[in-house]
Amino acid sequence: MGLRIAVLCFCTWFLCLFLCLVPGPVLGVVLVVRVKSNPMQTTSDAAMPPALAASGPLSLVAAALLMVALLAALYHGVAVKLVTDWYELPDFSHGFLIPFFAAFLLWDNRREIRGTAIAPSWAGAWLVVLGLFVLLLGVFGADLFLQRTSFVLLLAGLVWTLLGRAMLGRVKFVLFVLLLAIPLPTILFNQITFPLQILASRLASALLPLAGVPVLREGNVIQLPAMQLEVAEACSGIRSLMSLFTVAVIYGYFLERKMWRRVALALASVPIAVAANGARIFGTGLCVQYWDPEKAMGFFHEFSGWLMFLISLGCLYLVHRAMALVAEKGRRTA
Numbered sequence: 001m002g003l004r005i006a007v008l009c010f011c012t013w014f015l016c017l018f019l020c021l022v023p024g025p026v027l028g029v030v031l032v033v034r035v036k037s038n039p040m041q042t043t044s045d046a047a048m049p050p051a052l053a054a055s056g057p058l059s060l061v062a063a064a065l066l067m068v069a070l071l072a073a074l075y076h077g078v079a080v081k082l083v084t085d086w087y088e089l090p091d092f093s094h095g096f097l098i099p100f101f102a103a104f105l106l107w108d109n110r111r112e113i114r115g116t117a118i119a120p121s122w123a124g125a126w127l128v129v130l131g132l133f134v135l136l137l138g139v140f141g142a143d144l145f146l147q148r149t150s151f152v153l154l155l156a157g158l159v160w161t162l163l164g165r166a167m168l169g170r171v172k173f174v175l176f177v178l179l180l181a182i183p184l185p186t187i188l189f190n191q192i193t194f195p196l197q198i199l200a201s202r203l204a205s206a207l208l209p210l211a212g213v214p215v216l217r218e219g220n221v222i223q224l225p226a227m228q229l230e231v232a233e234a235c236s237g238i239r240s241l242m243s244l245f246t247v248a249v250i251y252g253y254f255l256e257r258k259m260w261r262r263v264a265l266a267l268a269s270v271p272i273a274v275a276a277n278g279a280r281i282f283g284t285g286l287c288v289q290y291w292d293p294e295k296a297m298g299f300f301h302e303f304s305g306w307l308m309f310l311i312s313l314g315c316l317y318l319v320h321r322a323m324a325l326v327a328e329k330g331r332r333t334a
Contacts, residue, residue, distance in 0.1 A: 007217045067158070071151075074135065079148045087184055091239045094246045098181035101250055105174045112181050116170050124160025124168070130291030145185040151179050173253075180246050185201070191237050194220075196274065201231040204285055211282075222285065227293050229285055237277030244269040244312050251316065261323055265316065272315045276308040 086095035106113070131154030138146030156175050160168040184192070197220040205217040208224075216223040220231040248269035252262035283304055284297070 030147065071154075075147075075151055078144070078151065078208040081144065082148060082183075091189075091242060092183040092241045095181040095183075097246065097250070098177060102174050102177050105177065105253075106171070109114065109170070109215050113167070113170055116167050119164035119166065120162055121160060121164055123165065127153060127157030128161055131155075133251075136219075143185070145182065148182045149179070152182075156281070160261045177209060177249065180249065189238070196237050196241070196277070200237055200278045200281050203275070204231075206280035207278070208285045208289075209284045211286055213285060217284070222281075224285060224288055226288050229281070229288060231281060237273055238281075240277060240309055241270065244273045244309070244316070247313065248316055251320075257319065261320075264323065265320060268319045269312075269316060272312050272319070275318065276312045276315070279311075280304045280308045 008273065082095070086092055131150050131152075134146050134153055135150035137232070138148075152175055155178075156168060156172075159171060167263040183189075201217055201220045201222055205215050205222055208215045208222075210307060214225060222229040245266060248266045249262070256262050256265065287293075288297070
């Protein structure tokens, strides 16, 4: 497995070199004469890599298909496991949305992408090497996170090397969106999850006495008069946090033009998700104390997750409206 990946990495790097360096006659002498004799040659054709500019559309398509085939050979196993994780791990089920959103971004910005000058640059070669090195490191180290992130690094490096830095700047948001589809590594996931458990249990323990429910908290365990309530890993709020952050990125792209507001919306999703999870545990504690512990830990526990996510979406919308109102008020006073 590792040897096959290493060979494919070498082939990918060799193809990248080939597209940037090989003279045109290797791919099509006849088309070279046609391009040289054609006064209508466009600046975008002249700016392409030598092999591609001299070979015409058929060789361009063939080279692109060969590159796609190499990437598919490199990453088909990684992609299958990634989709399996989206399906089996509820914390990262939002990953199914990412490929469709990324494809829409490319289609929505097709005019800008077509209008971007193609200027191949060796400055991106180091990123290609880094992506291939990270892939090999992930394969030999059995680290799925490194294997998956290497795809984004390699893709960025190929765009920079073959199409230019301007094109990389044009598609950088698409590359960032692809990162949202990658599950966090286990060590980082655990480092985030446990503090969220403690934070949620603290928030619920602070609110429950206000409703007349005495509590005793020990870590992530809340002792109620009726029963013991444990804020488990599944109740840490990481699922709603990751999903709400992704939705905030998509929401900001569609409904907000200014970049700083998009970033603010994405960042606002974090405290909103944390507060919503604390409110969910607070509601569960009330149901345990004043209703039925079985129903509180059964139907209400599952239903409240969906309910709080909808409330979180509403809070995200209110934050966006507040930002718009403050900006409008600022323009009026100015």
